[in-house]
Amino acid sequence: MPTSAALTVVASRLKAASTHIANEFVRQYISAADSADRQAPMETFETAVRIVGHCAVALTGERFHDDVHIGRGARVALQGKSVAEAVEWLRSLERVITDHLLADPSIGRDEVRSALATIAELFDELCTHELESFSTTYGELSSWHSRVGTDLLSCLVAGPPMDASTVNNHARVLNINPHQPFRAVAACHEPLPSPQQWARVRRRFLEVLGRHDPRREALIRDRNGLLLALVPTNREGPGIVELLTRMLDDELGRSLFVSSGEPGESLAASGHSCRQALSALEIGMYRGQRGQVTKCTDVILEVLLAHNRWVSRRIIETRIGSLTEKPHLLDTLRAYIACDMALQRTAEELVVHPNTVAYRLRQIATLTGRDMRRITDIGDLGVALMAYDAVEMRRDQEEGRTDLRARLFG
Numbered sequence: 238m239p240t241s242a243a244l245t246v247v248a249s250r251l252k253a254a255s256t257h258i259a260n261e262f263v264r265q266y267i268s269a270a271d272s273a274d275r276q277a278p279m280e281t282f283e284t285a286v287r288i289v290g291h292c293a294v295a296l297t298g299e300r301f302h303d304d305v306h307i308g309r310g311a312r313v314a315l316q317g318k319s320v321a322e323a324v325e326w327l328r329s330l331e332r333v334i335t336d337h338l339l340a341d342p343s344i345g346r347d348e349v350r351s352a353l354a355t356i357a358e359l360f361d362e363l364c365t366h367e368l369e370s371f372s373t374t375y376g377e378l379s380s381w382h383s384r385v386g387t388d389l390l391s392c393l394v395a396g397p398p399m400d401a402s403t404v405n406n407h408a409r410v411l412n413i414n415p416h417q418p419f420r421a422v423a424a425c426h427e428p429l430p431s432p433q434q435w436a437r438v439r440r441r442f443l444e445v446l447g448r449h450d451p452r453r454e455a456l457i458r459d460r461n462g463l464l465l466a467l468v469p470t471n472r473e474g475p476g477i478v479e480l481l482t483r484m485l486d487d488e489l490g491r492s493l494f495v496s497s498g499e500p501g502e503s504l505a506a507s508g509h510s511c512r513q514a515l516s517a518l519e520i521g522m523y524r525g526q527r528g529q530v531t532k533c534t535d536v537i538l539e540v541l542l543a544h545n546r547w548v549s550r551r552i553i554e555t556r557i558g559s560l561t562e563k564p565h566l567l568d569t570l571r572a573y574i575a576c577d578m579a580l581q582r583t584a585e586e587l588v589v590h591p592n593t594v595a596y597r598l599r600q601i602a603t604l605t606g607r608d609m610r611r612i613t614d615i616g617d618l619g620v621a622l623m624a625y626d627a628v629e630m631r632r633d634q635e636e637g638r639t640d641l642r643a644r645l646f647g
Contacts, residue, residue: 241298247344247352248296251289254337259285262333266326285330288363292334295359296352310370323371324364331360386411390456390467391646393508394515404505413454415504418470421514422477422530425494425522425641426462435461438489442466445484449477463644465514467507470500481530490528494521498533515641516540523630538620542627549624556621559604566604567625569597574619578610 251258262285263278310323334356338349389407392399401415408415426438439459446455449472456467468477475483478497485493496517501507513533520539521531533540542549553561560566569587573594576582580598584591598609607614 243345243348244296244298244351244355247338247348248293250341250344251296251334251338251352252293255286255289255293258289258333258337259283261337262330265333266329281326288327288330289334292356292359295355308370310367310372311374314371314374320368320371320375323367327360327364327367331356386456387458387646390458390465390511393467393504394465394511394642394646395508399505399508401503401505408504411456413456413504414469417454417504418500418502419467419504419507419510420470420477420500421465421467421498421507421510422481423466423496423514423518423641424464424481425518426492427494427522427527428492429462430492432461438493439464441484441489445480446477449474449480458645460645463641465511465645467504467511478530478532485528485530492527494518494527494531495529496521496531496533513540516543519543519630519641520626523626539623539627542624543630546628546631549627552621552624553628556607556617557605557625560601561625563604566597566601567622569594570601570618571622573598573609574615574622578615 259282263282266281309326313320313323335353338344338352344352385407389404389411393404405415424438424442426435430438442464443457446457446466446468447453450469451472452469454469458465470476481495481497485495496514498510498513498517501510517531517533517536517540520536520543521529542552557567557570560570569583572586573583576586580591580594584594587594601607601618602609605618607618609615
């Protein structure tokens with residue numbers, strides 16, 4: 238075991254060589270491949286000299302009284318880089334110091350071994366400080382980005398057109414190119430999941446978004462069980478709708494409703510896509526369309542009816558008003574249309590005798606004045622059923638059961 242006097246000699250030699258060590262470190266550090274994003278050489282040199290000095294103090298058995306405020310961890314977090322870069326340069330400096338001590342022939346083996354152990358402990362402490370600085374800054378930055386993104390998304394969803402310059406400024410803060418087409422997608426888990434379940438579903442959803450958009454320029458808002466994302470569409474490979482459809486092929490398809498809106502030509506023009514995706518999701522949930530992506534274009538008539546209550550009520554009153562108090566006839570009409578007006582298939586769908594279906598169809602014809610064999614009359618009744626569903630869906634919203642916007646931004 239080396240004596241304290243021997244380590245003091247090593248410390249003095251190390252301190253005397255601090256300028257040489259710092260210069261060697263700067264030469265290696267700045268000449269690295271990614272030097273464009275490195276610290277300035279003078280700043281790096283001065284910091285390295287200070288750290289070498291602290292190493293010398295540590296070898297004498299004393300504790301340095303002033304912390305080395307490197308700031309690399311916070312800087313790396315602000316630049317959006319990997320956490321590894323927060324400590325990589327410290328480890329590089331440690332290797333330069335280690336090489337210097339090993340190359341000094343005047344220092345004995347035991348002294349080198351003891352000195353390296355002390356220096357390693359010091360650098361572990363410095364790395365811990367930098368990682369804590371990275372974590373703190375990253376957490377604050379993530380929280381701030383989340384608030385900015387949520388505010389931007391909520392304004393786009395709200396309806397009134399936003400000034401394009403305001404949207405563009407917010408987008409640039411989030412490192413998003415606003416001058417590209419965006420499409421909204423939405424997802425809802427039913428029944429309401431536990432936080433652990435939703436964390437797993439959310440992770441799967443974000444993995445799909447990451448495969449579609451490696452640049453990570455999507456705006457995302459989620460609450461437990463509900464998610465809305467505004468995703469760039471000009472990416473190579475499969476589109477986001479196709480990727481989400483594949484995702485729903487496994488067990489997620491049994492509990493997840495997913496929808497999509499039409500693309501907007503820019504971020505500022507994508508508010509309508511968000512509203513379309515949420516409206517399509519409401520309709521998909523009302524219809525029980527789990528395990529598939531409900532596109533707004535597939536339910537465009539229902540969306541229009543859902544947002545025009547007067548038209549919906551007039552269509553119901555003038556076409557199927559006499560059936561609204563007879564749910565068994567509404568169910569039969571719905572099944573008859575879904576089964577392409579095939580009597581036998583309708584009976585199998587309703588699990589009743591074909592004669593029962595025929596009797597009910599005659600009742601419907603009498604009450605509505607429609608011919609149940611004419612395509613135009615059946616189409617008219619089909620629109621009336623869509624209007625009926627739209628009114629019922631809006632009633633659920635007013636009673637607080639399916640108000641998705643309130644769930645997301647309330």
